[in-house]
Amino acid sequence: MKKTAGLRFLKNHLSNRVFGSTKRPTYAYITITSRCNSQCRYCDMWKNKPYNELNTDEWKRIIDELVQLGVVTLTFSGGEPFLRKDLFELASYAKSRGLITMVVTNLSLFKERDIGKIAESFDFFGISIDSTQPEIYKEIRGVDWLERIKEDVPKLMTGLALLKAEVNICGMVTITNKNSDEMHDVLHMIFDDLGMDTVSFNLLDPSGGANAKELTPTAEQINDCKQVISDHKSSYPISNSTRFLSQIGNFDYRCNPWKCMQINSMGILLSPCLFSSSRPDIFPDGKKTDLCKHKLSDVWRENQEIYSKYANCNLCNLGCVVESAWSTYDLNFVLNDSFRGTILPTMKRVNERNAGRR
Template identity: 30%
Template sequence: MNPIKLFLKSIWQYKVKQRPVVLSHEVNQKCNLKCDYCDYWRKDNTEETMNTSQIKNLLDEASDFGITLYNMWAAEPLLRKDIDEILEHAHKKQLMTSMVTNGTLLKQKTSQLKHLDYLSVSLDGIQSNIETRGVKPQKIIKGIKEAKKKNIMTSINCVITQKNLDELTDLVKLADELDIIISFEPVYKNKEIDNETWSKTGIKNNKKHKNAINKLIEMKEQGYPIINSKTYLKMIKNPYEIKECSQNDMILHITANGEIKKCRAQNQVIGEYKKGLKNQWKETINKRKQITEECQGCPFFGYVESNLIRKLKIEPIINATKYI
């Protein structure tokens, strides 16, 4: 797939047709971890997950709708046995493919990822990763090295909490040593997370936090492989004051059972894929507008950066072109 051709198609899709570019798919409701700040394992996920055939139909329709990137995540995609078949079908439909994984199964399952273009592996630090995710980082690193052997473009994604502020620079240096890239985003308080847990993980907006972000900005300026734009990094010094939302999002969010949601933050169901992506996109315009107007904001990397690009902010656009 020609990345330049896909980029131009994405511009046409979003700017001219005013449709989303990315299909963000919660491909699985199950997870093998119980991360402190995550809400997925806390949910009563008893609804039926889309099967292989249904997902292929979804990809067919997404391609016809003009989607250019298929991103599978949540809760842990590598728990599915049909990942390779899904990714292969996405490639057949000329979609770029990406995945977000906690990395625990990565070493033994990289053989299923030959049709994966981009891999994001969650890692929050060294000691703090054991505390918040319950996994030793060495296990994750082995998986990353295995993915590198398969020539999969790989990154680390770190969720910034009050617990790992002292380890952010170490993670950047680790990414540099592994010859991969790294992204950061602040922890977000989902409704299912209790106040006691949040008091230990939520960012306090204190001097320590701001100093940690300043150091990331400094390292990016020095050429370390940080994906985030400097504009975004400056914004997350005050992460819970960010409001970058649009009713015509670049990202179309679909749950494991086929529901369409405006976004992962508001978590409101606005439709279902079985009724047709094109029809649902038209029919939900007023609901999406309402949710946008009522939104209190979120610091999610993908949403904020894409909206900065939508608003033609120069530095985020230039930064994004480095990773196409």
């Protein structure tokens, strides 16, 4: 981790623990585009048509405001982020401003000539990969990118090793009732066959799309997955904390939604979270604010009451939310579960990759 990033984390943490009543978000998630070339059964975003997406300069202005507000990491999400032709430009700009940059992609638009740009633009590069079997992958994702992923990931890993790049390549696995019995095989494919640096597991969100509930795993399937993943935790750098793995399916946490800022493709800040716009029954005081018309720092101060009102919400199963919530005040979790348990093992594997030792 860069010194500047470490200092930003420390400053953010101290600001939220010691100084002032206005909380500073640590993580920002921007839906760089709502377009997607997958057709995942548990997500309806691929049905979207492009509408009023921000241009490059508008996103750069928001990135500047995120930095001023004290955000530390910025995730470019979608849809499929690489449908945006300016993604590398925006990620490089964010990184030059001191942000830790992350992206999650289905890798369908990967080009070997872009490996250098990936190394320069991103600190974390997540690849959605839910199965070892093409027919299962297609049943979940709607299209079959799996064989292409199997061909392209080794090219990516070899190219990054030659560049001695520090970017962390992560397999992103969503647990469903279609792939719950192959977590052992998925782990070995990601690490042994494809040579990736780490893996991150998330439980399917049953409210993610109209057909999402059809893929919801049973309690027994969830417990089986927990056991398999936990058994491999000491052998591979799995990015999920031991606390997360022990609580999959039954999380106990205080959300603190201000920790994670959510901005959609039109530059709308969704307060208190990503789900508030689609669930007015649960978030009757949810708010949408156009950041093209309002300054982010002003909006953030004005929305503090909303974030405080939903501070005890724990309805979603998203690991990024759960683990960031635990890190808000639990220094033991930050040092042991997060830093020693996940970050250091992954850094070690990246260093081994770049040294040609695996």
